[in-house]
Amino acid sequence: MPIKGLSIIGESINDSVPSTRKLFDDGNMEGLLALARSQDEKGAAYIDVNIGRREPSLMAGLVRKIQGVSSKPLSIDTPDMEIAAAGLHAYDAQRAGGRLPVLNSISPLRPEMFSLFKIKPFMPILMISERVEGGQSAPNRTAEETFRTARDMVLEARRACPGITNEHLILDPGICPVGSDSEGNLKRLLDGMHLIHDDPDLKRVHASVGLSNFTVMLPQKTRKGMPLRSTLESAFLTLAMPLGVDMIIGSMARKYERLPPGHPALACLEDFVRMDGFDAILRLKDFYS
Amino acid sequence: MSDLQQLYTAVLDGNARASKAIVEQALAEGADPQVLVTQYMIPAMDEVGRRFESNEYFVPELLISARAMKTALQIITPLLTAKGAQPIARVAIGTVKGDLHDIGKNLVSAMLEGGGFQVLDCGVDVAAEKFIEAIKTKQANVVALSALLTTTMPMMKTTIEAFKTAGVRGQIKVIIGGAPVTQKYAEEIGADGYADNASSAVTLARSLVSK
Numbered sequence: 001m002p003i004k005g006l007s008i009i010g011e012s013i014n015d016s017v018p019s020t021r022k023l024f025d026d027g028n029m030e031g032l033l034a035l036a037r038s039q040d041e042k043g044a045a046y047i048d049v050n051i052g053r054r055e056p057s058l059m060a061g062l063v064r065k066i067q068g069v070s071s072k073p074l075s076i077d078t079p080d081m082e083i084a085a086a087g088l089h090a091y092d093a094q095r096a097g098g099r100l101p102v103l104n105s106i107s108p109l110r111p112e113m114f115s116l117f118k119i120k121p122f123m124p125i126l127m128i129s130e131r132v133e134g135g136q137s138a139p140n141r142t143a144e145e146t147f148r149t150a151r152d153m154v155l156e157a158r159r160a161c162p163g164i165t166n167e168h169l170i171l172d173p174g175i176c177p178v179g180s181d182s183e184g185n186l187k188r189l190l191d192g193m194h195l196i197h198d199d200p201d202l203k204r205v206h207a208s209v210g211l212s213n214f215t216v217m218l219p220q221k222t223r224k225g226m227p228l229r230s231t232l233e234s235a236f237l238t239l240a241m242p243l244g245v246d247m248i249i250g251s252m253a254r255k256y257e258r259l260p261p262g263h264p265a266l267a268c269l270e271d272f273v274r275m276d277g278f279d280a281i282l283r284l285k286d287f288y289s
Numbered sequence: 290m291s292d293l294q295q296l297y298t299a300v301l302d303g304n305a306r307a308s309k310a311i312v313e314q315a316l317a318e319g320a321d322p323q324v325l326v327t328q329y330m331i332p333a334m335d336e337v338g339r340r341f342e343s344n345e346y347f348v349p350e351l352l353i354s355a356r357a358m359k360t361a362l363q364i365i366t367p368l369l370t371a372k373g374a375q376p377i378a379r380v381a382i383g384t385v386k387g388d389l390h391d392i393g394k395n396l397v398s399a400m401l402e403g404g405g406f407q408v409l410d411c412g413v414d415v416a417a418e419k420f421i422e423a424i425k426t427k428q429a430n431v432v433a434l435s436a437l438l439t440t441t442m443p444m445m446k447t448t449i450e451a452f453k454t455a456g457v458r459g460q461i462k463v464i465i466g467g468a469p470v471t472q473k474y475a476e477e478i479g480a481d482g483y484a485d486n487a488s489s490a491v492t493l494a495r496s497l498v499s500k
Contacts, residue, residue: 016468052469053439079440109387130389137414139389179348180392217348278305278356285349 003256006241007046009075009102009249010039011212013066015052024051032062033069040070042252046102049087050077056086063090071095075102075249076122081113088120104249105172106157108132108149114160121161121168125208126153128192129174141183146173146192147199154202166204170247171196175209178232178269178284179218182277186236190273193243208247211236211256222288230254235265239273293320293329296361300333300403303353305360312361322368325361326405334358334403338488348396351487355399362402376407378498381420381429383411384467385444390437393467396487397433404491406431417451424457431494434480436467445470446478462497466490 012035015021023031036047047070051059063074073096076087084103091101105125106113109132114124128149130139140146150171157164173192176185189209196202214236215229222228237245238259250256259266268287272280293315299307308330315325337354340346346354380401384394391413398408409423423429432452436442445465452458462481465474475483481497484490 079438137387137389139391139413177348177392180352180396182352219344219347278353281349281352285353 003237003241003258005246006237006256007247008044008252008256009046009048009104009208009247010042010044010252011048011210011249012039012252013048013062014050014077015054016050021052024054029062029065033065036066036070039252040072044072044252045247046075047072048075048077048104048249050104051083053080054083056080056082059083060086060090063087064092067092067095071097073097073099073101075104075125077104079105079107079110081116084113084116085119088116088122091120093120100168102170106153108153109137111156111160114157117161117164121164123168123170123206124157124161125170125172126150126157127172127174128153129172140174140192141188143188143191143195146188147195150192150196150202150205151199154205166202167206170206170208171202172208172210175211175214175236177216177218178214178236178272179216179281181272182281184276184280186269187273190239190243193240193245197244205244206247207240207243207245208249209236209240209245211248211250219288228288230256231259231265232269234259235263235269238263238266239269293325296325296329297333300330300354300357300361301336303350303357305353305357308357308361309364312364316364316368322365323372323374326365326369330358330361331403331405334400337403338400338491341486341488351396352399355403358403359399377405378431378494379407379409379427379429380431380433380494381409381411381423381427382433382435383415383420384413384435384437385441385448386414386416387444388436388438388441389413390435390467393437393487394433394435397435397466397484397490400487400491401433401494404495406491406494417448417455420448421452421455421457424452424461430460431462431464431498433490433494434463434465436465436470439469442467442469442474445474445480449479462494464490464493464497 039047076084078084101122103122103124105127107127128146130137131149173189211233215232234257271283296311341351382398398410402408409427411419420432434445464482465480466484472483482493484493
């Protein structure tokens with residue numbers, strides 16, 4: 001079961017997952033609905049729907065079909081305006097107990113997506129790992145930049161989406177694979193969340209990360225046979241939840257937990273945040289080797 | 290004479306301090322810098338690639354070995370350049386316009402350098418013009434394009450079209466990669482090859498330039 005206070009957006013229905021892509025390619029709607037059902041049963045708070053670069057009508061049809069087998073609200077996952085619009089048009093909040101869909105996601109580079117709010121109110125995931133500067137996109141490398149983008153995106157959402165409240169906003173600080181993080185991204189994320197958490201104007205705003213991305217490219221188990229990826233993801237949640245991360249896009253098959261102080265995986269991540277560059281990478285490697 | 294097998298081991302284990310010390314000592318003792326690279330360091334990185342492909346090594350090991358290789362190359366490359374030695378090929382690499390992801394691009398850069406290529410890193414959010422400049426002024430003969438988003442993937446096609454318009458397509462091999470990219474897509478847009486990880490990108494680049 002998920003951790004108390006943590007909502008999971010079930011990630012399985014995503015075209016970039018090879019087994020799911022095959023379901024899409026084969027037109028296997030039953031297979032896709034089975035994924036929706038099983039994530040619902042395993043306690044997903046939302047069910048993500050990402051159809052890749054397919055026709056908007058497929059998104060509309062899939063949203064309707066999933067809502068026929070699950071009463072969980074959906075997360076419409078696409079950067080494409082037309083696909084998002086089709087998903088929102090098809091979404092029936094009544095079937096989800098009146099709950100709004102999530103729109104995953106709006107980046108500072110695509111503020112025009114806020115205009116979809118006219119179709120149907122949604123909870124936007126606001127990407128705050130990058131910003132627009134002088135008409136160009138730039139990655140946020142510091143906690144302060146991340147925080148400033150969070151403030152800007154929240155103001156933009158309030159301006160563009162009349163009546164939207166903090167409870168309906170989700171910030172995504174952008175989690176990077178820890179195995180290649182020699183540039184302090186994890187520290188940026190956690191320190192950035194600290195600043196967001198301490199800002200009274202951002203109270204009750206949600207924060208979400210794509211947690212599976214954190215441990216991608218790492219072994220499933222340590223040399224001693226202990227689970228590695230799920231434990232490191234749990235260590236991340238242990239550090240990030242007190243700073244306001246209360247949602248993840250993740251796997252319902254994973255066992256996430258809050259780790260006790262002194263747990264080796266937690267100690268590893270705490271060291272990782274303190275260390276610089278390759279020393280941090282070496283600390284991680286030593287942890288699983 | 291130092292035991293040069295230790296250089297192979299230092300790169301394989303990702304021990305940057307040892308790889309630097311061994312290279313310095315070997316050069317002081319009169320070793321041929323070209324031999325150090327081709328007989329010990331590149332074979333070590335090839336073994337890193339093999340272990341990565343067979344899931345014995347993961348990204349942290351790959352990065353650490355690439356750093357050990359790079360540390361040693363920083364000493365050796367100026368000597369090779371002075372002797373007029375040429376790299377296998379010059380690769381201009383970058384993430385396409387509109388895309389800021391750099392992890393995959395950096396991993397491929399590190400492995401290409403380890404594999405004996407000269408890498409011209411054009412960065413992220415790279416317009417076609419910047420690649421064309423690298424082809425024209427720095428004699429890049431391979432261009433490696435990365436894209437991590439389905440929204441920026443079409444920019445790979447745009448970039449290849451720009452190479453044709455600029456009249457440089459015939460001078461270069463274009464390889465592409467990134468999470469949403471596939472072999473089929475590479476064929477569709479007229480790229481010369483697709484690699485699904487940093488290690489296979491090296492194998493692919495080698496096979497294309499040897500044709």
